């Protein structure tokens with residue numbers, strides 16, 4: 011085994027900002043209104059009933075103190091500046107060239123209600139990127155309003171509602187059919203849109219059977235929502251038959267293309283028969299996730315569904331780019347405005363920088379690298395690949411189980427994740443609920459990481475497996491090289507202890523101090 | 530398979546020989562072999578048709594900048610657009626911090642490795658809680674409209690009722706989102722959206738109409754303060770009292786930039802409070818700066834109804850040390866799929882960090898100065914515009930940063946006025962003439978701390994010139 015680099019996270023013992031500063035301290039001034047302003051309108055402009063009397067309890071710190079404090083917090087954030095093979099999330103390099111372009115006033119200081127004549131540049135980029143996604147998927151129209159992958163799934167549910175409402179069949183088409191391994195956002199958004207969710211169980215080979223699907227779909231089915239490959243790295247080879255069976259009963263078919271990285275340039279959602287699909291620009295297309303957004307779920311569909319899209323839709327007409335708001339059958343908006351535009355620009359930049367050949371190569375590398383990782387992980391005692399019956403090469407990620415090691419040592423996947431951070435390695439992704447293998451973890455190599463990075467990651471896993479055998483308590487009490495120790499998690503479910511703000515914390519702490527004092 | 534490409538700057542394993550080395554290690558003869566799960570007839574037939582690759586940074590930058598420069602922006606022009614996205618000053622420190630790669634990263638993050646980020650999140654909620662005078666603040670959802678939608682769905686789950694009241698003079702953009710969240714009538718679990726009239730003399734909620742529409746079937750009353758058309762809702766406490774008397778929740782939407790001078794909603798009876806995060810240090814980003822917060826009192830029935838991420842401060846195993854993690858994580862869609870509260874996913878959490886930095890920079894005095902400056906200049910603008918022949922300010926002296934300007938007396942449409950202003954480098958207010966508000970040819974003007982008195986005079990003078 012190679013020597014593992016030593017790592018120690020920055021630890022600043024940084025106070026919560028609410029405790030910092032001094033009465034009267036200032037970090038930002040605003041000028042007083044100009045004399046002519048005050049002269050014209052006077053003071054005391056807020057009606058007495060609404061004028062704030064108290065002083066908000068905010069910190070009073072200098073500009074430098076704010077800068078230093080938040081720089082310290084950024085330094086206490088790993089943010090994948092080690093190696094992160096966080097499965098289901100497809101780690102990419104996020105281009106600073108693209109980031110800096112979007113920070114220029116020509117985008118950062120642009121208002122979505124400006125006249126379209128003043129928005130031709132950004133509309134051109136969105137239109138061109140729509141074209142790129144059309145080519146990658148075979149769909150006829152994309153929109154970018156959805157603020158994430160889940161929101162694109164929600165968009166689908168809303169478009170399906172409008173589609174069935176238009177046919178007067180909303181009362182009949184009440185069900186959405188999916189797999190129990192589909193990302194939770196599919197059933198959750200369908201349910202939030204008012205559909206009843208039918209979850210298909212998995213068979214030995216990792217996906218629900220075609221027979222089960224055929225039995226589940228009927229004249230009640232409004233739509234099916236499915237991802238392929240799934241998070242276990244298994245590709246459902248019957249997907250075309252699925253789509254056919256669903257369409258035979260009239261249902262719409264939505265392809266959650268979040269796991270696109272392994273099949274970029276190789277599969278076309280349209281050619282497989284789907285009516286609509288979504289791509290995650292903050293995943294496959296190189297825009298940052300930024301720890302949870304701003305993100306974009308690009309939603310694409312066929313012309314048959316385009317009438318129901320949320321507005322506005324970017325269109326080109328006579329050499330000019332326009333925002334089409336005039337869609338009488340539109341499902342309505344899922345979010346204000348046209349979407350997280352800077353992320354769309356970053357995704358466009360990614361697609362341009364990669365080009366068709368680069369995109370193809372990216373998917374080759376992701377799948378080869380995952381299989382390389384699989385091979386090496388398979389040599390580590392205590393780890394087991396999910397679905398052992400599936401002997402074929404997995405796609406761009408693989409679901410693994412730490413079950414054997416946990417049985418042997420008592421160290422589970424959560425303990426393991428805690429310990430990984432001690433090596434400067436982002437904890438692994440475990441699995442969405444429900445956990446269908448014991449102590450799951452789900453690595454994904456992607457095209458960013460070098461073979462050396464992947465080797466390092468695997469060496470760390472092997473090392474922690476050894477530690478689990480030689481010193482399980484040390485692993486279970488990790489992290490040890492991070493800015494803070496393990497948190498006492500019981501508070502998270504206890505109304506007497508949880509504290510989502512400093513106000514609440516002070517109140518509850520005062521309460522418990524008083525209780526202690528009284529005892 | 531062996532690519533003729535140069536190694537790509539974003540793909541380490543595209544260097545010559547690496548792919549082959551990995552294939553050799555796994556004992557595969559070709560790349561095609563690792564795709565063995567995919568049936569041959571699934572591979573796409575249509576060739577990819579993408580624009581040429583720009584693998585060099587110099588070409589990529591040129592392409593992006595050339596295109597973006599075709600835009601006109603609100604820095605080179607003088608803009609009075611608001612209505613959900615507002616031009617506020619963004620302190621340089623905010624840009625520095627949200628641009629830190631540890632935050633603006635590709636990773637979603639974890640509580641073990643990203644302590645600093647978790648603390649910044651908690652500090653967003655804590656400082657916003659101090660502005661709102663409320664104890665629970667969730668990390669922001671996609672937008673203000675989405676926040677209102679979730680809040681309404683929370684209220685329906687909490688009360689078991691299926692009707693919400695909203696102002697008739699609501700922002701059509703947000704209202705469209707609200708209607709989406711409340712679902713068409715045919716759906717099971719649909720929430721009926723009923724509008725409450727405005728008092729035509731003040732733009733405020735018509736209390737008589739509110740009383741008529743309240744009842745034991747109403748889950749929530751929603752209003753904004755300041756309202757969509759800029760007016761300050763002086764009847765807020767009364768509305769909340771009436772709602773409570775009928776067992777309905779009071780949901781309020783507030784502009785955080787107003788909270789240095791306007792009463793905190795927690796102090797006039799709001800149960801659930803929503804609002805935009807964009808005013809808190811986020812650029813307009815062509816609407817991509819949107820994000821919406823949800824806050825409430827710290828009662829278990831509220832906390833259990835949230836859909837997303839609630840960050841709690843807790844003790845760690847080390848005495849005296851504090852850490853942060855997700856409270857009540859199981860109740861969301863990650864924990865319970867279709868049985869969770871609505872859904873969650875990647876959202877707008879980078880803007881929580883922007884907001885944390887912004888609020889820490891302003892402090893209590895900064896917010897007071899900001900609010901005072903905005904309301905003063907906005908009233909000044911309303912006064913000057915009202916003096917332009919044919920121009921009338923609707924509901925003068927009742928507004929915070931936005932106000933309605935009517936052009937009926939000029940014989941021109943808002944579109945014509947805005948075209949003429951644009952030719953002079955000014956973006957006039959949002960055209961609200963098509964919005965079914967009975968206000969004729971009117972525009973919603975927005976004035977913030979970035980508009981100087983001289984800017985405002987330039988607007989008034991230019992209007993005189995073009996009308």
Ligand SMILES: Cc1ncc(COP(=O)(O)O)c(C=O)c1O
Nearest residue numbers: 098158159160193237268874875
């Ligand atoms: C397969 C799949 N679908 C949907 C999503 C939801 O995306 P988001 O978190 O952007 O809402 C994810 C998240 O990674 C995913 O992996």
